[in-house]
Every structure is written in C-alpha cells, then in structure tokens.
Amino acid sequence: MALSVLIEFDDPRKYPPLLRLSNGVQRPDIRRVMGRAIAGALRRYFTKLDRERPNQLGGTRTHFWGQVRRSVQQPELVGGDGVKVAINHVGIAQRYFGGDIEASPGKKLTIPVNPEAYGHRAREFTDLHPIWFEDGSGVLVRDHTESPGDIGEVFYRLVKRVHQDGDETVLPPEDGKDGLEAIALNAGEEHLQTLVARAA
C-alpha cells in the first residue's frame, strides 16, 4: 500500500526571514516549490537506502528502494499551509508501519529463506514440494538429486502469519536542520528571494 507524508508549515517561528515577513507559505506557487523540494529529498533518500540496504538474503537484487524512489509523486497542496507527498509503491506502508500479515483461510504465507527465492513468488518454481511439520507450518523444498533421502534444499517457510516491526528510518526525518521541513522552507525562501530580486 502507498504512503503519504503530510507536512504542515504552521509554526512561523521556524520560517526563514523572507517567508516569515511575507507569509509566503500561504502562497500556492511557493508551496508548490517547497513540495517539489520535499519530493526531491525523498528521492535522494531512497537512492541512499538502495545503496545501503540490499536484501539480507543476498541473491539477485530487486532494487526495492529504487522502485520506491520512482514512485514518489508531486505533492498536493493541503489547506492553507500544508503539502502532502504520496509515495505510490505497494510495499512502502508495510515497511514503515509494520504489523501482522496473515494468510487467507486455508492458505499459508511463503517466506523466502533461500537467495534464489528472494523476489520470486513460490509458484514461479515448478520443482518445489512441501514438507509439513506437526505444528502446521512447513517448508517448500527442492529435492537434492545428489543426496536422496536428504530433506532437500529449503526455499520457503510456510507459515500462517508473520509479524514485521515498523521502521521509521525508511523515511527521512521531518524535523532537524536536515529534515524535510527545513529542506522545504529553505527551497521556498530561496525561490522567494529570486522573485523579490526580479521585482526590485
């Protein structure tokens, strides 16, 4: 599911001087620029994650964070002082908020545990078969032709549900001197300086 980031610039004490004097945050043209700065900052942050967080199983990379980067959209203006940026990727909300994922009735979740399985649906493989345990869980394995009688090579765990912890670090911070709010305010201030200089 997609994720939206909403930032409301409702504290004039944080504004740079020109934005504060002119109440420029209320101007749609300035806020469009601030919103684009937020979107650009998000894209750069996801480029950084793509470099720093390859999948832990190894195997062929899917560049999840590269996909997320490309799904960042142009922000919407919200109310008189807000901007909302949507990140339109199916997996980002789960990464941020975490939570439990439960299989549909009668089915199991397939959790990859083999580098070759990462980034693949289990049904893409035509040579796996299940081994079930007493507790109802199981594994999907590929037979070892070299070692008949061996359990085989485990590709997926089969479980009813899985819990994923949320991770706020999948988004850059909003606050602080390098946060999204500061980046947006600096971009708005810089653009307003240009407009004022032209009008002078």
Added chain:
Amino acid sequence: MKFPRPLPFRQAVTAAQARTLLPTNMRTAEFAQLVADGHAAVLERARFSAGVRSVQHLDVIDSGINDLVAGVTDLATQRLAVKNFLRGTGYMAPESERGTLTDLASDVRINLQLSVGVQQAQGYGWWKQGQQADILDAFPAQEFLRVEDRMVPRQDWPQRWNAARSATVTDGATDSSSGRMVALKNHPIWVALSRFGTPYEPFDYNSGMGVEDVARKDAMNLGLLGRDTQIFPQDRPFNEDLQATVDVRADRLRQLLQETGLGRFDRQGVFIYTREGGN
C-alpha cells in the same frame, strides 16, 4: 504525519494507459534504428517488446505495467502472471536460449519488459510534473547521476553525455569533465542522450542512471542560466496530432510502421500519428 492511502500517480498512470499495443517481430536493433531516424515519438505511444507478436501476450504485459504504476501490485506477482500466460500457450524457448533475454519466459526478459514500461511511465510522470511553471522556475535544471548501483556499471556515460552535448547545444549543459552532468530540463541533450529518444528516465536498459532536480541558484553557479532566464514548459501530449517525416531508411521499417495501426502515411510521405479510431 504519515498515513497509508493509495493515491494514483496521475501522470504516470495516464502515460502507461495511453500506449497502443504493437505486436511486432522487430528486434531491438530495429527499434533503435527507428529512434535514430527520429521516430521515437511513435514508439513512445506504443507498448511493444522485441519479437512479441501476440496481442494477448502484450496485453498481459501491459496490464502488469499499469497495475505496477498504480501501486497495487508487485513485480514478482506480475512476472508470475506473464509466466502463467506463456505456460498456457505452451511456449518454450529453444534450449540454447532458455534463461536468456530472447527467452520470453525468462526472469531476465520479463523483468526487463515490466520494469522498462513502469520506469518510462514514472519517468514521464516526474518529468511532466516538473514542467509546472513555478517548479520549472525554481528548479530549471536537473543532474544526470547514478541512482542505483550495478555490479558492472557502464563506464561510458561521461563520454555519451559529452557526445550528446556536442551533437545538440553546448550552452545550458555542463561538460562532464566538470565532475557533474547537469543541463537545463528542456535542453535537447536529454533526448540525444536517451536510447529511447525521450527526455525522461530511463535513459538506457538497466542503466541505474537517473535525474534529480537542480535549483536555480545551483544552476546559475554552474553557468547554465541567469537569474531572470525564463524556461518555458514543454508538453509531450499522447495521441495528439503527431507527425513524423518519413526518413525511414529501410522499406521494411516503413512497412512495419504502416502495419502498426498507429498512423498512416500521407501523400507527401509524412507519417501521421492518429488518435485511436480517428482520422
């Protein structure tokens, strides 16, 4: 404040859905020749894949791309959908080709088909949004840089950049020897740099290269424009009175263009792209 909410990437969705299915037995080299001959705009409006002649196959790929752009599915699920379709047709590549790019059922081939389509739609969406007048005024330039690592990255991008700059206009674009590859957003270097003849990502297959905005102050410091230089928004409307001069070097390519159904040649030999169902 963060909240989960599905929101369509409007411009990207439009770009993905506007494409006409183009079954063809053309190969990648012939598509590249069409781009070199100045017909990128025709291909920009088509959904095609080298050697894919089945409309149904293209439709499965097209649906997958549309759903990926809409953010409602993932690559693995759509790859499985394509594989299931091909299994249903009994398709099997010759043994010597299995697992390669020419094997329509291989991971590498399907991933490429889906990812390029999605990237083109999203790249267009980001480009289009960046053409809004206020945004273009504040961010009149963009930088070409690596956005995804590759095990074996291409090393010739600086040379390709300089060649595109020399072939178009040197003003408004840095020389790559400066350490940065930056140009005004509507500079012709972007089309010249792109394998696909388009001014937005991706610029080549699996390149890992992309673009990010450069603010006016930064662009001024690079000598690309002045404080008061106005950059005019561009548009690349889909299915809108597109014409292409027929400098198609091979009769075969001309015939293929004719057979696409994307348009027709007029008496002067100009290829007129037509609206679906229109004149």
